[in-house]
Amino acid sequence: METILKVEGMTCGHCKAAVMKAVEGVSGTNNIIVSLENKEVTFNTSNAETVEKVKEAIEDQGYDIV
Amino acid sequence: METILKVEGMTCGHCKAAVMKAVEGVSGTNNIIVSLENKEVTFNTSNAETVEKVKEAIEDQGYDIV
Incomplete structure (x- = not known):
């Protein structure tokens, strides 16, 4: 299941890296893409709890998260 | 000798931390203050080479550096 979350407050590469690391830290996530321009995070996961x-x-x- | 450098491009707390770490990494610096609002770094050092x-x-x- 592809999930797209709108994320407010990312301003620079460090922010992008911090969000990437946060998502990677949750088991069950993959194909993670963090976009500063679009202010969003896209990832795949198999369940809603994740x-x-x-x-x-x-x-x-x-x-x-907005 | 107190030195004030104007720094462009710091947008968030991660940037502030990165700049602080960079200045701390140069031996001979102390009393380091990084200000996001003022876009500047203040520190003490004894020589111009530092x-x-x-x-x-x-x-x-x-x-x-501007």
Whole structure:
């Protein structure tokens, strides 16, 4: 299942890397793409619970899911 | 000797941390303050050569000294 999350607050390459690392840190995610321009994160996962964990991991880094 | 460098390109806390780390990495620097709002780095050093090394270290992180 492809999931696209809109993420507010990423301003630079360091932010992009921090969000990438957050998503990678949640088991069950793959094909992760972080776009600064589009302010979004795209990834594949097999279940909805993983999506919720990803949202939390991104928010824990100080970014907002919108 | 207090030195103030104007730094362009810092957008977030990660940038601030990267610049702080760059200045800390040059021996002979102390009392380092990085200000995102003022777009500047302040530090003390005893010689001009150290200032040049600090400029290079910051530029190596992808920021411009103006």
